[in-house]
Amino acid sequence: MFRTALCDLLGIEHPILQSGMGNIAGPDLVAEVSSAGGLGILAGLNVPPDVLRDGIREVRKRTSRPFGVNLWLHETVESPVDVATIPDTTVAGAQRELNRYRERLGIPTTSARPATLPALLPSAIDVILEERVPVFSTALVRHHHAELVQRCHARGVKVVTMVTTVDAARAAAASGVDVIVAQGGEAGGHRSVGDKPASAEAVGIGTMALVPQIVDAVQVPVVAAGGIADGRGLVAALALGATGVLLGTRFVASREATVPEFWKKALLEHESDATAITDVFTGLWARALRNTMSEEYRTSGAPVLPPLVQRAAAFDVYAASAKQQNREYYPMFSGQSVGLIHDLPGAGEVVATIMREAQDVLAALPRRANRG
Template structure:
């Protein structure tokens, strides 16, 4: 069998070049992180939106479950200018709110404690035993000194070659090249006022980033199985990072409504828009995304997400996928419910078999 081990595996302290993408808002439970790390990959927490105490508790739990290599991902995104007034957004969502049995205006659902900053989250994670720091949606310079002081490599996610070069200057030890197929927010460091960001596919981005930087590259976006891992290695990557595939892992905290919608999702069923959170992200297209795209525009990264809090809760409670915001990549239809360790083992075995077959 082909050996998938790459130099990056040694840097990250892992055996198999498969990373769980850190996903904010819950999917990356301690059980999921520990299962991926236990299977030889790198489990990564999605820390954005968590309190430092909750993050430290989760890391302690993953360690208690046996995880040694543990990553923590933070979004570096800054506040941006709103394009609409809150009242106009509320008016645009009137039918959605009525359908879900919600009052005409959202209550102020801001959590009592404001979520921690990227620096506070990284400091807390490193103190709790995280061994790798990953960033997305901004320049890793913001946290690089903290990681360096702890001896933890920084993996910076980028969407362009230019951002990859900037991230290396800022101290990234490896680059996660995010292709346009990816579920979740675009990694773009800056988002222009019209919300249009580059959408370079994984196939075109990974080799150009690998040629441009002198550090290892990790491919992400649309990689769902061993064929994807083998292809990423062929393109010059030393590992892959998977988000959407792990959403359906047994240990993920994705809701039942979300899981059912992802299973068998057609490759055409997602859309990139900034109308849901105020920054461009790839979502399952549904009545909610259509309504928001027809609406007045977002009210700013932060306020926009809070404005949808009760809609998200109600859509899950009522099992209403048409109104639930669901991040997902173009490969979602290839995911299925199974334990995370099985996902890692299956992808590694399939990639080795593909490489063996191609090299015969």
């Protein structure tokens, strides 16, 4: 029952994928998850090509099992925003708000225009293909290109892509991808869409409603993401027709995740109602734990800079916040599954525990369903 079509397709033992979370999913986490029989996915966003290649080789030193690399194919990753096009008043308004946090953190204030980001995407894709990484995981995809999928397949690279709507799932399937991840609104981190919708509410179909619709709409295996952190979630996802699950928040709360300790501690302390969708951290909609920065920025009415430029502008704030172990000015991306997390085990243990729990849940299902 738990050895699904996804396991056969990707050559993994358990139908559990670990999200390739930017700055968090390094070789330690990835190798640990893959060694435990799941699919570890290395973060590739904003990683210079040489560093990405080293990371891939490091994973290979530690495990012979399949693993993946994740990239965003967002319009502003394909073509970074030219910061010269941002009006002076917008830059000034955003920096004025960020300066309030800089003053509290005791770091220099600035009114400077952030630099235009380098276009790293083509070289990152080249590295993935040259290294013949087993799985290329894509998210925030602007255009589902058949040509890119064909290039991957020609190198023996499988493509797993994450979507938030049935239409996007159909477009992804038409491009030839091997697996589709259905990301429900409960999910932590960024909404997996290729542009920026006008409001956070525009991308919010829940996992429970989204997964079966995508399962009905496409022929390829579907993986459920968003709100899943234990064996109950895995069994529920399989009942909806998914062939596996992809988890982010659960793996942030693991020993190998490279995040500040205060973030892991916050995951243990908070319930699901502590998260909200905001664009103040990166300029794109993402679900994160609410903190002073997310709340004050929103209520201030200060402008938010374009996608990823906002992140670049606030980077010194995040660095100081991390250094000072101050959780109030740091983006702690997290899903509603935070309320299900009560421990900080090793990532391999997370995989083993979910599989064990799923067996127990399934065995107890008839009895539980009849509990008066």
